[in-house]
Amino acid sequence: MIKKELCNIISQEEIATDIFELTVEAQLVNEITAPGQFVHIRIDKALDPLLRRPLSISSFNKVKSQFTMIYRTDGKGTTLLAEKRQGVQLDILGPLGNGFPVDEVNAGETALLVGGGIGVPPLYELSKQLTAKGVKVIHVLGFQTQSAVFFEQKFLENGETYITTVDGSYGTKGFVTDIIRDLDFDCLYTCGPTPMLKAIEKEYAHKKVFLSLEERMGCGVGACFACVCKTSNEQEDVSYKKVCSDGPVFRAGEVVL
Amino acid sequence: MIKKELCNIISQEEIATDIFELTVEAQLVNEITAPGQFVHIRIDKALDPLLRRPLSISSFNKVKSQFTMIYRTDGKGTTLLAEKRQGVQLDILGPLGNGFPVDEVNAGETALLVGGGIGVPPLYELSKQLTAKGVKVIHVLGFQTQSAVFFEQKFLENGETYITTVDGSYGTKGFVTDIIRDLDFDCLYTCGPTPMLKAIEKEYAHKKVFLSLEERMGCGVGACFACVCKTSNEQEDVSYKKVCSDGPVFRAGEVVL
Amino acid sequence: MSKLRLELPGLTLKNPIMPASGCFGFGKEYSQFYDLSKLGAIMIKATTVEPRFGNPTPRVAETSAGMLNAIGLQNPGLASVLSNELPWLAQYDVPIIANVAGSQEEDYVAVAKSISKASNVHALEINISCPNVKTGGIAFGTIPDVAKHLTKKVKDVSDVPVYVKLSPNVTNIVEMAKAVEAGGADGLTMINTLVGMRMDLKTGKPILANRTGGLSGPAIKPVALRMIYEVSQAVNIPIIGMGGIESAEDVIEFFYAGASAVAVGTANFVDPFVCPTIIEELPLLLEKLGYEHISECTGRSWRKHGEPTYHRA
Amino acid sequence: MSKLRLELPGLTLKNPIMPASGCFGFGKEYSQFYDLSKLGAIMIKATTVEPRFGNPTPRVAETSAGMLNAIGLQNPGLASVLSNELPWLAQYDVPIIANVAGSQEEDYVAVAKSISKASNVHALEINISCPNVKTGGIAFGTIPDVAKHLTKKVKDVSDVPVYVKLSPNVTNIVEMAKAVEAGGADGLTMINTLVGMRMDLKTGKPILANRTGGLSGPAIKPVALRMIYEVSQAVNIPIIGMGGIESAEDVIEFFYAGASAVAVGTANFVDPFVCPTIIEELPLLLEKLGYEHISECTGRSWRKHGEPTYHRA
Numbered sequence A, B: 001m002i003k004k005e006l007c008n009i010i011s012q013e014e015i016a017t018d019i020f021e022l023t024v025e026a027q028l029v030n031e032i033t034a035p036g037q038f039v040h041i042r043i044d045k046a047l048d049p050l051l052r053r054p055l056s057i058s059s060f061n062k063v064k065s066q067f068t069m070i071y072r073t074d075g076k077g078t079t080l081l082a083e084k085r086q087g088v089q090l091d092i093l094g095p096l097g098n099g100f101p102v103d104e105v106n107a108g109e110t111a112l113l114v115g116g117g118i119g120v121p122p123l124y125e126l127s128k129q130l131t132a133k134g135v136k137v138i139h140v141l142g143f144q145t146q147s148a149v150f151f152e153q154k155f156l157e158n159g160e161t162y163i164t165t166v167d168g169s170y171g172t173k174g175f176v177t178d179i180i181r182d183l184d185f186d187c188l189y190t191c192g193p194t195p196m197l198k199a200i201e202k203e204y205a206h207k208k209v210f211l212s213l214e215e216r217m218g219c220g221v222g223a224c225f226a227c228v229c230k231t232s233n234e235q236e237d238v239s240y241k242k243v244c245s246d247g248p249v250f251r252a253g254e255v256v257l
Numbered sequence C, D: 001m002s003k004l005r006l007e008l009p010g011l012t013l014k015n016p017i018m019p020a021s022g023c024f025g026f027g028k029e030y031s032q033f034y035d036l037s038k039l040g041a042i043m044i045k046a047t048t049v050e051p052r053f054g055n056p057t058p059r060v061a062e063t064s065a066g067m068l069n070a071i072g073l074q075n076p077g078l079a080s081v082l083s084n085e086l087p088w089l090a091q092y093d094v095p096i097i098a099n100v101a102g103s104q105e106e107d108y109v110a111v112a113k114s115i116s117k118a119s120n121v122h123a124l125e126i127n128i129s130c131p132n133v134k135t136g137g138i139a140f141g142t143i144p145d146v147a148k149h150l151t152k153k154v155k156d157v158s159d160v161p162v163y164v165k166l167s168p169n170v171t172n173i174v175e176m177a178k179a180v181e182a183g184g185a186d187g188l189t190m191i192n193t194l195v196g197m198r199m200d201l202k203t204g205k206p207i208l209a210n211r212t213g214g215l216s217g218p219a220i221k222p223v224a225l226r227m228i229y230e231v232s233q234a235v236n237i238p239i240i241g242m243g244g245i246e247s248a249e250d251v252i253e254f255f256y257a258g259a260s261a262v263a264v265g266t267a268n269f270v271d272p273f274v275c276p277t278i279i280e281e282l283p284l285l286l287e288k289l290g291y292e293h294i295s296e297c298t299g300r301s302w303r304k305h306g307e308p309t310y311h312r313a
């Protein structure tokens, strides 16, 4: 069930250039059902910025009632968020949406987790849960440049981890798709920029693939129709899914990217 | 000269119900020329609230480079201001306007300081300076009710102090004007709600009286014409004064209340 | 005795607070947060004859104290609203105001005729002001005679009172209001969104796929108040006011301007509990301001009697 | 080579940043803060034939991310502006754009004729859109033919190029823009304020003594961008854009929409240094976005070429 809660900031630190790791204490962790769900955060009591900001849950701890988000400071809201210190309370709505289906892959099988930039965070909780379940996980994480790389060590603890950077300043130069070609897997989970998702969906149409989408949101709960995507290419067809409430994770082919 | 400065909050405390005393460290104290000047404060970086808030300087210390304001939480801006803690930086523009002329009364003479509600603060610095100069000061301070009374002790240190409350819960029941009638003085300085200023101006037309006005402001520096008042009752006459840059203190009769 | 209970054409309101059309879907999502029976009424998402997918995404963009939307009237279509949405809403003790949209007169008439027969639909809100549909919509909202004529047609077929939703994107809002009143409207709802735009700094292109969108939220409140102030003095039908409301104080301002009830839109996205919260706070605020009943506030800004109820020290 | 230098009818601008009329007086106050020669130009306060006191106070009220003003064109009158304000401004190396206002055609013509002869006045800005004067003002700004005719009259007597300032309070801004272009305008400035209102919670009355006022500040930016986007595609004269600008990023958005220069109004009250700050930050932002010169940004939102200059990871 979705909760609206004032959550205390336990810690916030910059773990890479403009990349912040934020941990809060929240009862709503008890409502989390799958990795890849997200929360909607009201940055400030003031009316500017007005809208909530969607951020993925990158990991959670039900015993401690805490969860963590990793975000990049981009515009107004995230820049303000990065200034919040420990002890400050954040108005958080969540958990929202449907996450990655962990039961689509069995112990002993191999799962490929592919993340691009700020699409990487939700994959961390997924990686933890799959590993715990006995699934072999391989991570392929793409970043712009060396200074933007984060969590390599943490992912390594769970399995093979390949890093790519667009400028080649770290890991393999190029895009995640260049690396995946040489890898074998039973199920692929991915989150990142749409061009990356499109490329993966196209290349692995024959495989079991799950994509996490991003879309600008209003309500975040399914009421405003801001975040819809079509479920078929037909012009006349009006069938759709909402990224906020039906997603953000979809099976490849389920929606039109 | 007017300065725009980021000032550290040294202390802020609630000294009466909804009345806060705020002290900041600021180089701009060196620019203060008279009691009764004010500053224009930007409450927040956010665009809501948008406008600066004018607050009087209630006392200052050039040696320590600090000055103090006393304000009542009323609407959006002052309520937000009251939440700011020590160490937080405030964007302050000032000192602004022309204050109370201290040289209008000589050592040995008597000055009557009449304040109403949040009009009381600027009188404190005035009282200090007049006392230091050897002027006999009498204070008549009006408040709504007992819980709103502040600074009685501090004023007492400088001279006779009469308190009135509208509901009679403290001091004399009624308005400051009821008390003044029985007092003798050479010069009267006052700040408070317009009805009070009007009553005083009318009753003491034959005396030397200085009034500090309040008006809603835009720029605070004389550029936007938001805060003007007429200097004559003639309809056709277009002569005026700006409260922010010509005032807020005027000689009684100089402007139309 | 309740300080909030009100009677409007077709509507008996427990309180004057209702979610605005398009900001509350058909209620399902917000029923997770609170009992919808607490609401004065519910203005459901615009309904058209056929299902509509609406505009491509991005459909929303943020602005200072506001947001732009270009949803494009996405909705499941009349048949589905009648067979699914309205029956589901019938479980709650709350009157529904059906928002009717279309691109030509026949569309409006067709939707109005059948949706007004639904048992829990107590009034219609004719959306002649949607800025996000290419044809129709906006035209109906900017030409007095066209608006008047459409209102007549809809009134002829509607089984329930008809409220017409005015667009703020006009030179003379009073002229529009008088036209629809002459057309037989039982009430007005205002304002819809102001047409606005944002640009993407990186691409240089509009953020919204539809390029322009409707501006809503606190940013437009002053415009809404001014228009309600002008219109309420010129017509004799009640106004349901909206535009940037997010607090009990805002509600009072809208009543002072001339509103007889209000709708809350964008604020639902910021705080899903905003409507019940306002409903809880209103009686206390009225108490503090010295009013027996909220109706005393209607038009106070221009009515002769309204004297100050208390002063600041 | 400067990334900011620009040529507009009558104006050679060091940079495209100028304070908007009425938000900078006649410059004296802000000259305490910085050297006015840093500015691209200065739009001085509206000037009328006779001195005006303007409206009673309160004249301003705050709104979410905006403010309302009802100054009522207070100004010292033509004679005093010519003999005091303009000569004082002549000490600075900055072109002056004189804002011309009035309540009837003759007033505009009289002011335009003599003020356009002042040596440091390089252009006129005809304020046909002031919402705060009872007569004239707003009418000139809402009826195309009236606006066109007034523009003609002013052009006939002006020694310098004439820019016409458009009101956003119209149904069809493009129609207004085309009319004044046909009337001979050399350029447009837009937008003036949206008519708005706030109510006093305690008294129930409007906060502004004038009741309604002009809404300005970040709140109206999306409306300004949309109107400039529409108008810039429909006319062949340059647009000086304004409405809520408070940062270098905002300036770029206005250029993308179709502006060739911009004016900053309300933001001067929030930060007296806003103009020089933006002028300093603009070249760095242009660098970051990959532009050689700011003029490359004009109309990028609708021009064919404008391709993304870089993407987010």
Ligand SMILES: Cc1cc2nc3c(=O)[nH]c(=O)nc-3n(C[C@H](O)[C@H](O)[C@H](O)COP(=O)(O)OP(=O)(O)OC[C@H]3O[C@@H](n4cnc5c(N)ncnc54)[C@H](O)[C@@H]3O)c2cc1C
Residues within 6 Å of the ligand: A038, A049, A051, A052, A053, A054, A055, A056, A057, A069, A070, A071, A072, A073, A074, A075, A076, A077, A078, A079, A118, A121, A122, A213, A214, A215, A216, A217, A248, C061, C062
């Ligand atoms: C389901 C979901 C999960 C996300 N998870 C993460 C995450 O874990 N870490 C992370 O860094 N980012 C994540 N994002 C992207 C993040 O929401 C945006 O970066 C953020 O909203 C930008 O806000 P801003 O104030 O910095 O930018 P602004 O430009 O000030 O935002 C203006 C408006 O646009 C919206 N917006 C801007 N960029 C995006 C975007 N890329 N996606 C959606 N809305 C956007 C904002 O929400 C806001 O409403 C996620 C987005 C979605 C939809």
Ligand SMILES: Cc1cc2nc3c(=O)[nH]c(=O)nc-3n(C[C@H](O)[C@H](O)[C@H](O)COP(=O)(O)OP(=O)(O)OC[C@H]3O[C@@H](n4cnc5c(N)ncnc54)[C@H](O)[C@@H]3O)c2cc1C
Residues within 6 Å of the ligand: B038, B049, B051, B052, B053, B054, B055, B056, B057, B069, B070, B071, B072, B073, B074, B075, B076, B077, B078, B079, B118, B121, B122, B213, B214, B215, B216, B217, B248, D061, D062
């Ligand atoms: C020269 C001067 C000196 C002042 N000194 C003091 C002081 O020392 N202590 C104190 O408590 N108050 C003082 N005031 C009043 C103080 O400025 C207002 O109480 C304050 O601006 C209210 O802001 P708000 O955000 O609480 O109210 P809001 O209602 O949110 O304010 C909205 C807008 O109205 C303006 N406004 C509202 N009330 C007033 C008012 N009474 N006077 C001027 N503008 C107003 C605000 O500045 C803001 O622009 C002074 C005012 C002036 C003009």
Ligand SMILES: Cc1cc2nc3c(=O)[nH]c(=O)nc-3n(C[C@H](O)[C@H](O)[C@H](O)COP(=O)(O)O)c2cc1C
Residues within 6 Å of the ligand: A218, A224, C020, C021, C022, C023, C045, C046, C069, C071, C073, C099, C127, C130, C165, C191, C192, C193, C215, C216, C217, C218, C220, C242, C243, C244, C245, C263, C264, C265, C266, C267
């Ligand atoms: C996302 C969104 C969708 C909307 N959809 C509709 C609609 O379908 N029909 C309609 O009449 N108004 C629609 N509106 C306008 C609102 O009902 C309301 O008139 C406007 O948003 C102003 O109120 P607010 O500032 O409280 O949001 C929509 C507004 C938003 C933000």
Ligand SMILES: Cc1cc2nc3c(=O)[nH]c(=O)nc-3n(C[C@H](O)[C@H](O)[C@H](O)COP(=O)(O)O)c2cc1C
Residues within 6 Å of the ligand: B218, B224, D020, D021, D022, D023, D045, D046, D069, D071, D073, D099, D127, D130, D165, D191, D192, D193, D215, D216, D217, D218, D220, D242, D243, D244, D245, D263, D264, D265, D266, D267
């Ligand atoms: C206090 C104030 C006074 C103004 N006076 C004038 C004026 O005299 N003439 C004019 O053409 N516009 C006037 N304007 C409008 C501004 O020039 C500008 O068009 C509008 O404020 C939008 O820009 P902004 O949002 O940056 O303030 C005034 C605006 C304000 C806030």
Ligand code: FES
Residues within 6 Å of the ligand: A216, A217, A218, A219, A220, A221, A222, A223, A224, A225, A226, A227, A228, A242, A243, A244, A245
């Ligand atoms: S964000 Fe409102 S429906 Fe998805």
Ligand code: FES
Residues within 6 Å of the ligand: B216, B217, B218, B219, B220, B221, B222, B223, B224, B225, B226, B227, B228, B242, B243, B244, B245
């Ligand atoms: S506040 Fe702008 S002139 Fe006084």
